[in-house]
Amino acid sequence: MPGADDLLDRARLAASSGSYPRATRYLEQACAASQDPYVLARAEITRAYIEAETGDPAAALKRCLEVLDSDDLDPVTEGKAWQQLGLIRMRTGENEAAMEALAQAIAVLPPGSDDLGYALINRGNVHLQHGRPRQAAADFAAASAELDKPGLELDRAKAEHNLGYSQLLLGDLIGAMTQIAEAAEVLSPSSAINRATVEQDRAEILTAAGRPREAARALQQAATAYGSRRLRTFQAECELTLAWTLLRDDPAKARVVARRAARRFRGQASPARELRADTVALVAEIAAGGKSRSLLERADRLVAALHAHGLVRDAVVLELQGARVSVVRRELDDARDRLSAVRVDMNTPVTTRLLWREVRAELAHARGDARHARDHVRAGLADLHTWQASFGSLDLQSTLVGHGRDLARQGLRLALEHGDPAMVFEWSERARTLVGRVTPVRPPTDEQVASDLTELRVLQTAGPAPRTPEARRMEALRDRVRQHRWYAEGAGEVTEPADVDQLQSALKEDDAVLVAHLVVNDRVSALVCAPDRSAVVNLGRLDGLRDRLDGLTSDLTMAAAHRDGPLAVPLRAALRARLAVVAEQLVAPLVDLLGDSRLVLTPSGGLAGTPWSLLPGLVGRPLTIPPSATRWLELRGAPQPGRVGLVAGPDVARGPEEVTRAAFAWRDATVLGGPDATTTRVAELAETVDVLHLAGHGRHTGENPLFSAVELVDGPWFGYDIDELRRTPSTVVLSACELGRVSVRSGEEAIGMSAAWLHAGARTVLSSPVLIADDIACDAMSRWHTLLAAGTAPADALAQVSAEADDVVPMLSFGAGW
Template sequence: MDDASTLHLQAIAAANANDYPLTLALADRARRLTSDRDLLDRIDITASRAVAETRGSAEAVAMCERVLARPDALPVTVGLARSQLGMLHMHNADGSAAMHNFEAALTTLQGHPLHLGRVFVNRGMLHLQQGDPNSAAGDFEAAVANFDLTDDLEVRAKAVFNLGYSHLLRNDLVAAIQNMDAASEVLARLSPVSRAIVQQDRAEVLVASGRTREAIDALEDAAAAYGSERVRRYQAECEFVLARTLLAEDPRRARTVARSAARRFRKHGSEPWALRADAIALIATIEGGSRSAALLATADELVSALRQGGHRLEAERLALHAARVLVRRGQLQDATERLARIRVTADSPITTQLLAREIQAELAAARGDNQETRDEARQGLQELHSWQATFGSLDLQSSSVGHGQHLARLGLRAALEDGRPEVVFEWSERARALASKVTTLRPPPDPQLASDLTALRLLDPGETAKARALRERIRSKSWYAAQGSVGEPATLDVLQVRLEKDHAALVAHVVVGDAVTALVVTGDQAHVVPLDGATLVRDQLDRIAADLDFAAHNPGGSFGETVRASLDEDLAAVADELVTPLLDLVGDRRLVLTPSALLAGTPWTLLPGLKGRPLTVPTSATRWLELRERGEPTLERIGLVAGPRVERACEEVDRAAAEWPSTDVLNGDDANSAKVAEVAARVDVLHLAGHGVHAGDHPLFSAVELADGPWFGHDIDLLSQTPSVVVLSACELGQVSVLRGEESVGMTAAWLHAGARTVLSSPALVADDVACEALAHWHRLVAAGSAPADALAEVVAESDGVVPFLCFGAGW
């Protein structure tokens, strides 16, 4: 039979695992087996945590205060009671009382590293609650140092995980992910509640990275887990985070969830937390469009209460939203005065910094000051890009651009109202490809990432749960990529010098609302040309995509002819809207196209007026200039890969190989991931012919099928060197997903991000016969010295089939 000390240790373990009913049951059994006053005190201290979670904080506080009231209580026990009392006050958002007790505990518990470490963890959480992530990080680091003197891996993992959360609030996203990942496996094993805590805090990383939908799913699962375990305070805190996450996606639901959280907090006796939830509900009301005077009065009361409670970050955000209401009401002087009183610094969360810039830009726009609008938007985007430069992952960079989407629209709208080509060009560059502003260093080799990708390749299709876990781990690992550097957009003058040398023109299609505008730049002229509405064009592009796919599957016969006629009609209609009004301006020049992401998937090479014309689609004009200034690469080492189950893949690569003096050709069992990676890292041109799959939800899991399974977009980052030219002759691999923030991501973007100069791919399906003939012709021309885009233009012009291939990056 267990004695009281053993049962107490079991109660401590249950409390650490957040199993509060079991904690109380074990504590009751332990009390009945001992009369030792010190042990009874310690049992009460342990049980108080479970009492607070199940019966309310008042009773729990009284239990700890009874221990402190005993004059003969042992010093260590007094320290433990102070630590627990501090945590109880912290959960009630009484920061002053919590800090007093934590500091007293730290003094009393010197020489006891396990107990000291726990106090540092709890005080670090208080610093986080008070919006001081720098002090929090210091406490979590001290906790880890103390836990390193013990053999308790579980409490150490909690400290490391919380250190990750403090890095998140310090805007260090990669350090946050690394610390959380290092600890999450240990913590998730402890209990369903611990697993939910990991899920909840990891969701906040997803929010910061722009993966809002995934964060919402994770938070909903965590809230349900807390509810099942009947830990209502945790459930309320999770609902609070969920409501905050929903603000941008669904303000009405955010308000409902925030009000539910506020009710739970008040039922639990935590009025300060309830006020924080009230603030989220009020922001949701504002984001839903409300702008009444009563709303402003309520906001002022809440801002004051939050500041008095030490919740500076929440107070600042609510105050900013209140200023937005004043802008919407036309009370611009009042808005100016309010904004001047709000303290937003470089240490504020990046989302708060960007919100402040948005509202300053909205205020300038309401005054009709286009210059000030652009200045505020520009500064906000520069802050975003400086933050993006702290991580090198394409996945993170692409998804995080949603944070700058509204600023980019404000700046672009102001630029179009200004109307000067140089201003429109600047904002076309700033707004069109926010992630491409960051130039990334090659990441170091990662054996674990390579191992996980291999495991995912070999996985049985039925093992969906294991596949999900592997994909999540792979994405997290990819987020550790090296830092990058931020560049400014090129100037219009510099662009025109290059265009004149290349006998080329830039056409930048810009979409704001439903309006499409084209900027046309040649070596000596620049024009801003209004075009037709975006909705009509998007509908036509959707029909073209369907016709292209059908034409690829049914190239012949009377039905195929009917589809081809429909396709030609829609291509002509899109050309009439996007191309024909610009032809007199571009003349016979090559084209550099930087279209809005809304036009992603446009088969530009097939449009009348562009068919047979060399053109290239870079991520931005600035990036195209960088690639052109490096000069044209020498194409001598050629790698050709034929994947399985494509009828003419072997013929396609063999015919391409015949055009070059020497090549590496992989087919059959040799076309496996290891050999393809080895060849890809040492050739100048890599041609992949095989079945491809575009993963729309996570585009970097798009893959080309090889002999041993899929070769993913994530595999590209493992290459020591990247080919200059990549040909993706695989169905679906030229497709893109447009993420929040209008950032286009797919296998093409992955190769360009990794350093490829040119990628040849198709935004639609291509018939195997057409691809085989067209690409053999293309290789013949490129081997003879033609630039990739020049060769493609000739191939498209001379082909009887539908050849929707495009050159991305620098096509010459």
């Protein structure tokens, strides 16, 4: 039978993994094996831990104090008791008392002691409760060093995980993701509780990364896992995080979840955590429109209680929300006083700094000081962009912009109220194209990503049924690919928006006009910038227009699928009518300003998917859609293409004919088809050509747009595969249905396969936002290649093809079309 010391160690490991009944059995066996006061004291300390974790902190506290009252405790046992007492004090929200107890533990425990590592972990957690992530990170790093011994891998992983969480609070999202992912390899297999803890903190990363829906799903699963084991404190912590996650998109639900968490904390005698849950509930009430005087009074009482418990981060958020309520109530002096009491610096989380800028801009606007309101919005967006530019992942960049959504809308609203076209142009560039202002950077080739994409290709081609092991494996691979790509570092550079003079000079050289469609407060406006004049035009409401655009997508799909037969004529008549109605709102009011010029379009994400080249007034007009006007200025000036690669994917009736006819336009073009059109061969081709033409079936994936793909003979070639290329073609043609489609994220960023190619370095991408019939693609794109080979710019060639066609050609030019 194991000795008492061995049984105590087993009990501690079982307790730390959440296996409390098993830990209790080991403790009973240890006490039965030895009546040594040392053994009994250690058993009592572990029992106190179990009581605290399972909802009886008062009994746990009493047990620890009784141990500390014992005579002749050796330093290690005394240190264990102090560090356990500190943990319990932390759990009950007595942070100052917790810090004192943990300081005693750290002073008593000898260097190299395992318990010194545990005490440092606990003190780091108290620092986190106080909103001191830098001090917490230092303690977790020291704990990791103390626990770097054989047999303590699980405990060290906990320290490393917590270090990652500290980095998250410090704004180092990449460091946090990397640290937590590495620790998860040890923690997740060890127990359901540790796995749930990892998922909970990963969910916070997802929230910070602008993916609240995914975060909410992960948190609900983690809360269920805790609840099934009756770990009410852990469950309440998870619900607290979930409430913060739900706050932006569903404040009513956030309030319900927060109040449920508060009740659980109250039942666990955890007043500090109860206060944090009450904070989320009150913020949710404000977000839902609450503005009463009694609400402000409740907020003030709660802020005082938060500060009394050292919960500074939560207090600052609530103070800012209180100032916002005062602005809404037109109590502007009170709002000013509230804001002046808030202390925000670079150690404050980015999201809180953005909220601070939002409220200060709201107050300045309410005072009639539009200039200072714009200054606050500009500074807030600059802060966001600095953070955003540290990431190389397009996926991560595009989701992060959700944090700046409200600021961006404030800036546009202020500019439109002012009415000056130059100012509207500045804010169109600053606010709408939040990703477009971040300098793209090519991530390094990642062997793990490449391997995972290959496996995913095989599984997706097999088409496993939902909820099978193969389907779960596919989901795990997608998560790993995305997270690995998130780790790519950015260039750290943000492009300042071009000014109107610079833009107008380029427009004059190119005989072009810029139109920036803007959506603010469900109304559509258009900034028209010509070489010699600019204007802002009101285009009416968005709501009815959005319905008409959705109907237009359906009409185009039906028309492409029924080019012959009895439905062809009525479908085309309905399509022409719908195009005319949409053009009446979006184009007709602008025609006099456009003349016969080329068109540079930077539409709002709210208009994503519009088939611009088919709208009356724009048919046959060269147009291109760059990420931003500033980016267009950087990309314009199409070089004459040299090397050309053409690919026909499987099961496209006229795909081989399309690429063969296109190849005739060029002196020396490489054509891949049939068994040669593999992902490996196509990637090799893409790295060596200036023009890449992909004719195949495509699929747009709405939730994860970078998993959109063109089908090749050995499976899908994903958007993520583009990042694995060592060199990118200048011009890419996606002659594949759906690959011009986009998903619009919370910051109104449109992302899809076209955006992925542009981010990777392509200058021009041709694709269709809707289904395109095989014969239309075959005829139109072979003619386009003839014009391109003769020296015509990509967008000019596409306009000529569209004007000559007997049927609609829904292809669009993205990026710089000339």
